[in-house]
Amino acid sequence: MSNFDEKIVEYKSVLEPKLQTLIEQADIPEELKEAMLYSVMAGGKRLRGSLLLHCCGLFGGNTEEALPLACAIEMVHTYSLIHDDLPAMDNDDFRRGKPSNHKVFGEAAAILAGDALLSFAFETMMNAIIANGYGKHLTDAAAYLTKALGASGMVAGQVLDMRQEKNADESEIMLKSIHEKKTGAIIEASVVAGCMTARADKKTIEALSEYGRLFGLLFQITDDILDVTGNIEELGKSTGKDKNSGKLTYVKLFGLEGARDLAAAVAVQAKDCIRNIGVSDGFLSELIDFTLVRTF
Amino acid sequence: MSNFDEKIVEYKSVLEPKLQTLIEQADIPEELKEAMLYSVMAGGKRLRGSLLLHCCGLFGGNTEEALPLACAIEMVHTYSLIHDDLPAMDNDDFRRGKPSNHKVFGEAAAILAGDALLSFAFETMMNAIIANGYGKHLTDAAAYLTKALGASGMVAGQVLDMRQEKNADESEIMLKSIHEKKTGAIIEASVVAGCMTARADKKTIEALSEYGRLFGLLFQITDDILDVTGNIEELGKSTGKDKNSGKLTYVKLFGLEGARDLAAAVAVQAKDCIRNIGVSDGFLSELIDFTLVRTF
Numbered sequence: 001m002s003n004f005d006e007k008i009v010e011y012k013s014v015l016e017p018k019l020q021t022l023i024e025q026a027d028i029p030e031e032l033k034e035a036m037l038y039s040v041m042a043g044g045k046r047l048r049g050s051l052l053l054h055c056c057g058l059f060g061g062n063t064e065e066a067l068p069l070a071c072a073i074e075m076v077h078t079y080s081l082i083h084d085d086l087p088a089m090d091n092d093d094f095r096r097g098k099p100s101n102h103k104v105f106g107e108a109a110a111i112l113a114g115d116a117l118l119s120f121a122f123e124t125m126m127n128a129i130i131a132n133g134y135g136k137h138l139t140d141a142a143a144y145l146t147k148a149l150g151a152s153g154m155v156a157g158q159v160l161d162m163r164q165e166k167n168a169d170e171s172e173i174m175l176k177s178i179h180e181k182k183t184g185a186i187i188e189a190s191v192v193a194g195c196m197t198a199r200a201d202k203k204t205i206e207a208l209s210e211y212g213r214l215f216g217l218l219f220q221i222t223d224d225i226l227d228v229t230g231n232i233e234e235l236g237k238s239t240g241k242d243k244n245s246g247k248l249t250y251v252k253l254f255g256l257e258g259a260r261d262l263a264a265a266v267a268v269q270a271k272d273c274i275r276n277i278g279v280s281d282g283f284l285s286e287l288i289d290f291t292l293v294r295t296f
Numbered sequence: 297m298s299n300f301d302e303k304i305v306e307y308k309s310v311l312e313p314k315l316q317t318l319i320e321q322a323d324i325p326e327e328l329k330e331a332m333l334y335s336v337m338a339g340g341k342r343l344r345g346s347l348l349l350h351c352c353g354l355f356g357g358n359t360e361e362a363l364p365l366a367c368a369i370e371m372v373h374t375y376s377l378i379h380d381d382l383p384a385m386d387n388d389d390f391r392r393g394k395p396s397n398h399k400v401f402g403e404a405a406a407i408l409a410g411d412a413l414l415s416f417a418f419e420t421m422m423n424a425i426i427a428n429g430y431g432k433h434l435t436d437a438a439a440y441l442t443k444a445l446g447a448s449g450m451v452a453g454q455v456l457d458m459r460q461e462k463n464a465d466e467s468e469i470m471l472k473s474i475h476e477k478k479t480g481a482i483i484e485a486s487v488v489a490g491c492m493t494a495r496a497d498k499k500t501i502e503a504l505s506e507y508g509r510l511f512g513l514l515f516q517i518t519d520d521i522l523d524v525t526g527n528i529e530e531l532g533k534s535t536g537k538d539k540n541s542g543k544l545t546y547v548k549l550f551g552l553e554g555a556r557d558l559a560a561a562v563a564v565q566a567k568d569c570i571r572n573i574g575v576s577d578g579f580l581s582e583l584i585d586f587t588l589v590r591t592f
Contacts (some may be wrong), residue, residue, distance in 0.1 A: 027448040027452075028447045029452050032447060086401075089407065108385050111382065111384060112379075115411075116446060116451040116452075117448035119446030119447055121440070124433070126438060129435060129439075130435065130436070134435055139422070141424060143426055150416055151324045151332070152323040159405070162408075163325070259307035
């Protein structure tokens with residue numbers, strides 16, 4: 001295993017038991033807990049939580065303190081998938097190779113499991129702030145994450161996406177604006193919040209914010225490519241959906257080769273922006289290479 | 297107008313413009329903002345926010361500092377109503393005398409408006425904590441509210457309510473447990489958070505917590521009574537729903553007169569528990585009397 005693969009496995013092995021323990025030990029009705037755990041423990045790369053933990057450690061922070069925030073961001077990501085899959089939204093029957101939450105527990109329970117995960121993410125962050133002495137660094141990190149997932153971030157992205165589907169406004173600016181909010185904001189915030197938990201300086205945070213923004217963009221472009229080239233077994237979710245729904249994607253806008261070229265260019269920019277501030281970090285750099293060639 | 301009525305009008309007149317400004321001035325896509333404001337500005341008594349502001353002022357706190365938290369709790373209350381009214385949940389077409397959110401904006405937009413309001417409530421609380429110097433008192437109050445609205449509080453109550461409808465478990469213990477979480481937790485937390493923003497002592501917080509718990513119970517009993525005796529014009533929502541859905545209510549369990557007797561007994565207890573710690577406060581006492589005879 002490469003050093004990068006080892007790191008990915010390591011972060012996942014720290015995040016998943018903590019996620020499970022946090023939810024299992026809370027005073028939550030059994031059927032709600034079951035629906036929450038079904039989706040939270042369904043796997044996934046845990047990229048957002050790993051980025052937060054990694055950036056915290058990279059700049060000398062205490063990853064024990066940051067762990068609840070990393071778990072919170074994974075809960076938020078899971079809630080967004082549960083609500084996105086609902087019949088009234090994307091109406092998706094599969095997620096991570098398993099029936100989606102509402103297919104197993106019903107629509108009402110899935111709405112509530114999503115609401116509960118979002119709320120529990122906040123509860124987890126507030127508990128971490130209090131347990132660690134009301135520190136400014138954790139409060140700032142939690143506030144940054146909170147803004148990214150909300151009405152001007154992730155939820156806004158979902159709303160703009162719906163608007164685009166209705167109006168078929170096929171511009172790159174529109175597409176970028178949707179994805180910067182819908183998937184990019186949370187990824188960027190995971191990186192920045194990690195830096196904040198380590199009390200990194202302003203210049204570092206700005207450079208890492210740009211790295212996070214570019215990584216989010218790369219992630220979305222490769223997601224659009226995989227919707228065309230990937231297969232359901234490896235991805236664990238339906239493919240060809242964007243094309244069938246007439247949704248605007250990078251592939252639709254630039255063609256498959258054009259999208260691949262754009263991804264390569266963004267990858268170079270992302271690696272540059274950490275190199276430029278003198279941060280030499282294998283993980284953040286390899287994460288870009290990994291994403292560029294990912295098949296899942 | 298009585299002193300109590302004046303206070304109710306005063307709190308409402310402080311809360312509503314602030315709620316509107318907070319949402320209007322945020323960087324939120326127009327269609328999302330519209331759906332959020334439609335339900336947030338649909339009126340209502342603003343009891344939760346008023347209780348928070350009142351308890352803050354009563355114990356010498358700075359109500360300017362507490363105002364964003366009071367607005368946050370009104371946003372949370374509104375999100376819970378939007379999601380409760382969804383077709384997959386209670387399937388209610390009317391709320392506060394107007395078509396419910398999903399009837400106007402569609403189901404997907406209503407789910408997202410709810411998600412956005414919940415997220416924006418947290419964002420508002422985090423901003424208040426940071427703007428007021430990371431104070432312990434505001435962080436504690438925000439954490440208390442957060443726990444009350446989540447997976448072990450309000451969302452848990454909604455899940456238990458669904459379980460009861462399936463199993464028809466007609467016990468008073470079950471009914472109390474549902475409502476202590478579903479409506480009671482947020483009301484109690486509004487009172488306690490108000491005390492916390494004023495840095496009230498432990499004994500005061502405990503007594504006010506008990507007052508809040510009993511007020512929440514009284515509110516629910518009178519809600520069940522109004523479902524039988526109220527009319528749609530005054531209430532602004534459908535009546536007779538509980539009976540038609542076979543839902544367990546205090547009226548079903550004790551009969552109309554029995555429920556009225558119980559409400560009267562709870563009212564006495566609630567007033568006692570503030571008198572016992574030497575707090576003589578007209579508003580909190582009159583709120584109990586008002587609730588006992590309310591018709592809306």
